[in-house]
Amino acid sequence: MAQIDIRSVRKSYGKTQTLHGVDLIFPTGEFVVILGPSGCGKSTLLRMIAGLEEITAGEIAIGGTVVNRLEPRERGCAMVFQNYALYPHMSVADNIGYALKVAGVPKAERRRRIEETASIVGLSDYLERKPAALSGGQRQRVAMGRAMIREPKVFLFDEPLSNLDAKLRVSMRAEIRKLHQRLNATSVFVTHDQVEAMTLADRLVVMNKGQVEQVGQPLDIYHRPASTFVASFIGSPAMNLMDSRIEGGTVRIGGHAVRLSPAAASLEGREITVGIRPEQVRLSSNGTGVMAVADFVEELGSGRIVHAAMEGQAFAAAIGEEVRVQPGQPIAFELPAEHLHLFDRESGRRIEVEGPAASPVAAVPALALS
Amino acid sequence: MEKRSVFKSTWLPIVFALPQLTLILLFFYWPVAAVMNWAFTLEPPFGGAAEFVGLDNFREVFHDPFYWNSVLVSIIFAVCGALSAIFIGLVLALAVDRQLPGSGFFRFLYILPFAVAGPAGGIAFRFILSPERGLAAILNSIEPDLWNPAKYGSHALAFVIMIFIWKWAGYTFIFLLAGLQSVPRALIEAAAMDGSGPIRRAIDIQVPLLAPTLFFLLVTMMTEGFVGSDTFGMVHATTAGGPNRATEVMVYRIVDEAFHGLNYSGASAQSIVLIGLIMVFTFIQFRFIERRVHYK
Numbered sequence: 257m258a259q260i261d262i263r264s265v266r267k268s269y270g271k272t273q274t275l276h277g278v279d280l281i282f283p284t285g286e287f288v289v290i291l292g293p294s295g296c297g298k299s300t301l302l303r304m305i306a307g308l309e310e311i312t313a314g315e316i317a318i319g320g321t322v323v324n325r326l327e328p329r330e331r332g333c334a335m336v337f338q339n340y341a342l343y344p345h346m347s348v349a350d351n352i353g354y355a356l357k358v359a360g361v362p363k364a365e366r367r368r369r370i371e372e373t374a375s376i377v378g379l380s381d382y383l384e385r386k387p388a389a390l391s392g393g394q395r396q397r398v399a400m401g402r403a404m405i406r407e408p409k410v411f412l413f414d415e416p417l418s419n420l421d422a423k424l425r426v427s428m429r430a431e432i433r434k435l436h437q438r439l440n441a442t443s444v445f446v447t448h449d450q451v452e453a454m455t456l457a458d459r460l461v462v463m464n465k466g467q468v469e470q471v472g473q474p475l476d477i478y479h480r481p482a483s484t485f486v487a488s489f490i491g492s493p494a495m496n497l498m499d500s501r502i503e504g505g506t507v508r509i510g511g512h513a514v515r516l517s518p519a520a521a522s523l524e525g526r527e528i529t530v531g532i533r534p535e536q537v538r539l540s541s542n543g544t545g546v547m548a549v550a551d552f553v554e555e556l557g558s559g560r561i562v563h564a565a566m567e568g569q570a571f572a573a574a575i576g577e578e579v580r581v582q583p584g585q586p587i588a589f590e591l592p593a594e595h596l597h598l599f600d601r602e603s604g605r606r607i608e609v610e611g612p613a614a615s616p617v618a619a620v621p622a623l624a625l626s
Numbered sequence: 627m628e629k630r631s632v633f634k635s636t637w638l639p640i641v642f643a644l645p646q647l648t649l650i651l652l653f654f655y656w657p658v659a660a661v662m663n664w665a666f667t668l669e670p671p672f673g674g675a676a677e678f679v680g681l682d683n684f685r686e687v688f689h690d691p692f693y694w695n696s697v698l699v700s701i702i703f704a705v706c707g708a709l710s711a712i713f714i715g716l717v718l719a720l721a722v723d724r725q726l727p728g729s730g731f732f733r734f735l736y737i738l739p740f741a742v743a744g745p746a747g748g749i750a751f752r753f754i755l756s757p758e759r760g761l762a763a764i765l766n767s768i769e770p771d772l773w774n775p776a777k778y779g780s781h782a783l784a785f786v787i788m789i790f791i792w793k794w795a796g797y798t799f800i801f802l803l804a805g806l807q808s809v810p811r812a813l814i815e816a817a818a819m820d821g822s823g824p825i826r827r828a829i830d831i832q833v834p835l836l837a838p839t840l841f842f843l844l845v846t847m848m849t850e851g852f853v854g855s856d857t858f859g860m861v862h863a864t865t866a867g868g869p870n871r872a873t874e875v876m877v878y879r880i881v882d883e884a885f886h887g888l889n890y891s892g893a894s895a896q897s898i899v900l901i902g903l904i905m906v907f908t909f910i911q912f913r914f915i916e917r918r919v920h921y922k
Contacts, residue, residue: 308815329821341812345834354830355820403819 257320258409265314289451292463335405510546536595537573540588664894683895704851706791715798740796744856747865779872805839
């Protein structure tokens with residue numbers, strides 16, 4: 257079993273630095289998801305663990321051994337690639353068994369393990385086919401079988417689901433999670449899809465512009481985003497963020513003053529960004545509150561998202577009850593103070609307020625993960 | 627909207643095509659017709675109309691032991707030259723494809739010999755591989771006559787084959803490098819993750835995926851070895867077919883017979899046999915080797 261230690265790892269291509277010092281620990285047997293927009297360096301980090309990219313500075317250790325100078329084959333990792341990277345001239349059986357063939361495993365033993373692996377990934381009937389004759393989901397399974405058969409210490413996934421259609425993606429997600437529980441290897445999964453990240457991760461790493469923004473359990477990150485970037489990247493629809501200032505223990509949003517907890521008094525006069533998740537916004541019962549101009553309503557059946565403009569900025573509210581809203585009609589929202597997130601306007605970092613800020617065990621509405 | 631100009635007249639397109647048509651007629655169809663004519667006739671040595679002799683020219687060619695010698699030399703030349711040029715081009719392309727530091731410079735160097743005309747390369751190699759002085763003379767200082775293409779037929783044949791390889795490895799290199807660059811990088815990475823080293827990856831992944839390119843090169847290089855104008859040029863500039871006809875490839879013998887021996891009829895008959903031989907070789911290649919090639 258293998259813990260992965262990443263110590264102040266940097267990557268530069270010529271003069272451009274793409275990773276600016278990453279420090280992470282992935283404990284043995286955990287399913288770690290690295291989430292970030294494209295170009296944030298998440299794939300580069302994964303490929304550095306695999307040994308496919310050189311490490312410019314810093315250290316990566318797998319199971320206590322520093323692997324900086326080791327070839328990919330000496331690191332005990334297996335990888336599932338975004339485009340599957342199946343060998344087009346080999347049958348499914350040869351694809352799955354290639355690692356064993358290279359390792360010099362005798363033919364009978366190889367055959368036995370290929371069949372065993374194929375039955376786990378549900379490919380027993382396709383062993384003699386070429387990859388070109390398989391569907392997208394089947395190719396994905398071959399790629400997973402090929403990674404599994406070596407019984408690796410570490411499993412690396414490089415956006416493996418992004419080429420599948422929506423329905424298949426959901427079922428493959430479940431299969432990957434099951435596979436992880438069965439193999440008990442350390443898994444690192446890179447994705448830009450926050451739903452994949454939330455559903456799969458034991459531990460979630462959010463990256464942006466070559467830096468780690470936040471590390472934690474998915475729910476912790478959802479409830480206590482460390483920066484405006486994380487706040488807007490996780491959750492769908494994205495968190496509403498509004499510029500404001502703390503005056504007299506309140507924040508002014510949409511022409512309305514929302515009273516903060518007494519603990520926020522120390523922040524008097526600070527320029528901040530206020531965030532609230534659309535799920536936590538309520539329609540005002542008495543017509544007073546934070547005023548906005550309705551734009552349109554997205555009907556989801558189980559709920560609906562009201563899109564509005566507040567002081568010229570887009571504002572979304574996920575509402576449970578059925579509402580009829582005409583475009584251009586003024587609409588009043590209630591923003592519960594305990595669900596407000598405060599961020600420093602300059603740095604975008606979270607400002608922790610003691611007391612009844614967001615409660616970490618609050619029920620998550622179904623909308624958040626759909 | 628696509629804009630195209632339409633010519634109403636019929637004579638204008640013909641005028642445009644005329645230079646090309648003239649070239650093809652003058653330098654392709656007319657010589658072919660002449661060769662066919664000469665192959666079945668005999669020109670009297672002191673003038674007069676050519677006499678139709680049927681298959682006599684061919685009969686004479688097939689009974690000539692020197693002719694069969696040239697066929698054998700040509701087969702050795704084409705097979706060894708083509709296979710070695712492809713193999714060396716492949717090794718160089720695999721090395722450059724790894725994109726290690728400096729590979730751009732080496733890519734340029736490896737392509738360069740292809741830009742040198744065969745006879746010029748031949749002259750250069752006369753100096754490089756001269757038994758008296760230079761690089762190869764070191765061999766003779768170990769043991770006299772260890773390397774002497776002027777004396778031993780086998781050495782001379784190896785000598786001209788080396789020039790062929792030197793030049794055409796640059797050509798196969800271009801095609802094979804282009805082929806390798808179209809192999810997705812993720813496949814190589816996947817094989818590396820599967821524990822396969824660079825040589826193993828080349829054999830298991832890259833070469834099988836290059837099969838169509840390799841087959842194309844096999845056919846073109848074999849043809850080049852048999853009839854290439856450079857093949858004549860290389861032999862002509864170095865050994866002139868010697869010593870004792872050891873390097874007399876079929877094209878060299880044809881030119882020698884026609885323009886030194888002034889035996890147009892015999893040379894024409896040999897040309898037709900050569901064309902037939904290439905067709906047979908190409909047929910064999912398509913029949914037995916192409917079936918093992920997987921096109922994507």
